[in-house]
Amino acid sequence: MSSRRISVRLRLTLVYGSLFSAAGLVLVLANYFVVRQMLHQPVRVTPREAVAVPLPRDGDLLRTFTDAKGQYRDSVMASMVQWSLLATVIVGVTGLAVGWIVARRALAPLHTMTEAARRLSESTLHERIALDGPRDELRDLADTFDSMLERLDHAFDSQRRFVANASHELRTPLAINRALVQVSMTDPGLPAEIRAVGAELLAAGARQERLIEGLLLLAQSERELTERRPVDLAELAGSALASVPEATADLSPAPATGDPVLLGQMIGNLLDNAVKYNDGRALVTVRTGRDRRGSVVTVENTGRVVPADRIEELFEPFRRLDRDRTGSTAGAGLGLSIVRAVARAHRGSVEAVPRPGGGLTVTVRLAPG
Template sequence: MPVRARLTAVYGSLFFLTAGALVVINYFTVNKILYRRFTVRLPGAPLPDLPAGVPTGKAVLIQQFSKSELSGGDPGDTLFIRSVSDEVERFRQLVMDSMLQWSLLSTLLIGLFGLAVGWLVAKRALAPLHTVTETARTLSGSTLHERIALDGPRDEIRDLADTFDSMLERLDTAFDSQRRFVANASHELRTPLAINRALLQVSFADPDLPEQLRSVGAELLAANARQERLIDGLLLLAQTERELTTRESADLEDLAGAVVAAAPGHPQVRAHLAAAPVTGDPVLLERMIGNLVDNAAKYNDERGEVHVRSGADGAASFVTVENTGPVVAPDQVAVLFEPFRRLGGDRTGSARGAGLGLSIVRAVATAHGGTAEARPRPGGGLVVTVRLPRAPAGSPALAAPHGRAHDPGR
């Protein structure tokens, strides 16, 4: 139950209990007053003889007559006294019934009024918390500069809002530091590797070098290339884990078709594509599909089958890459999305890649508000499905897919 509803229930209950207590007190008070003694004067008529023990004179104490007292006198006198007593009793009962009815109705009205007042008071009291909540919901990597800046008296809610602003300040500083690190690392780490590659290529371009040195040079270039892929993959992973800065209309059918067409080294890839409109960064989406296709081709067996499918299902667009390969245990599927994890527990670099392929796939899917899931394929292999929010109807799709960039981290 929402806090506002609980507060309203508390306020309404207090009104009901207070009004109910007042009704009970009022009932017993009025009842006591009505049963007090009173006198009835009968002008111009002699008083009848009263039963023994009843005071005589011009004042008759009607309330104090019991049935035993009234039964001992003259029948006419008794009838007179009884008629007066009955009228008084009916009047008393009418007063009590009317008072009880109107008191209960007033209690109901006051309770409903208390509920309405409680609903409005709770709304006003919780308004600052709603402000904090809405600000937290709209936060992202690019809006951490926003602050709640709550006005009002210095109370617990104001302290909460100020504490939240302080936390946002620290997060903004941390995100800025991360962005600067990624930008600096992109230059500082790539540049030495590019220089090493150029030096190796120039040094081993001499045709007079012995064959043994040439084989060493090839191994050094391959190791340098693996380091470049590893660094590019780490930087791309860091980039995809932040908020997207580019959002365009795209179609997974076109992007997957471009990946398949640009994979001459994987002739076994078969495409079964249908329209799958999405909104996001087309370059990252194409790299995501490229990672899936490359991983499916690398971790294959002698059957060498890779199937790429795309389409739309309800509110989601999807792309699925299925391959033949070694049997994957169900408990190993989840860890394959962790960085540097491969089938069989290998966590070291190899010629197959840096072990970041599926990590980048999930990071790109998450950045686009989607999911990436995998399941073992019957007979061996893996089926990886990425689901992204479907673009609204009428959104213009890209006329042509982006050129496929080299995909790091495979």
């Protein structure tokens, strides 16, 4: 097992247990050599004691004493090794248990912070770790994390307020301008030159409204979903097809969970892009269904050949195949950006591949409902 796959708690436990085991082994070795040295020391007796001990001439008693001493020494050494090894095992197991408990207590604050980071989303930014205990490195880390959460909460709250205010402040003047121009153009005596200018103003206002709607939808779709409910991508695709009568469809049930308005807008953007960037073949196909990874909706169209290395650029805001910024009546350049943002907000994915002969096949995959 590589060191990257071993948890910090396990590494600390192994370190503690190894230290205990090493200490026990050193103790065993020390005891072994000390006892061995003591048992091999010569026995000294006084001359009076030596005279009192009668020794037979053949030396049988001396040999018997020597053998008994050797057996005694071997027995002592064997017993000492056995009991020392047993003590080492006991000390090692105890060290592992103590190390595991100590590591768990030491890493408990980190576990709490990890769980908080895993739960982190726009709807849970109000939560705080609020770690108790002494003022140490872990406490400082938890307080820093709480400060970061507070700043993120303020930032997301400011973004929500901005989107809500911009939705009103940007749409209202454009709607008023459009109404004034339309009312002015109803005058039958209006010169043709003025009428042409009015038509250009209406077209420019329509482009601005589409751009603002796209930006607001992009900002809204990049936020965390606060409400989810079961939906069927097939039904949403069927509703979107009402505005694209030339498209062909193969709609199978594709249950998912999410915001029906955003998902409907996502499919509508896919169809809108498929129609805008089509060619004379005018092929638009919509398919929905399920596979092993979830529910899918696929929109395919004909069109010009798209290089594979340019696919990712099409998902960036204000990007087109020929130019980086808007400036035509084709659209605001936000269609696929909104599609990807909605898919990610629903924890899904989007993939685009070039069609043989020109055009794109765009597939959105969401978790099943």
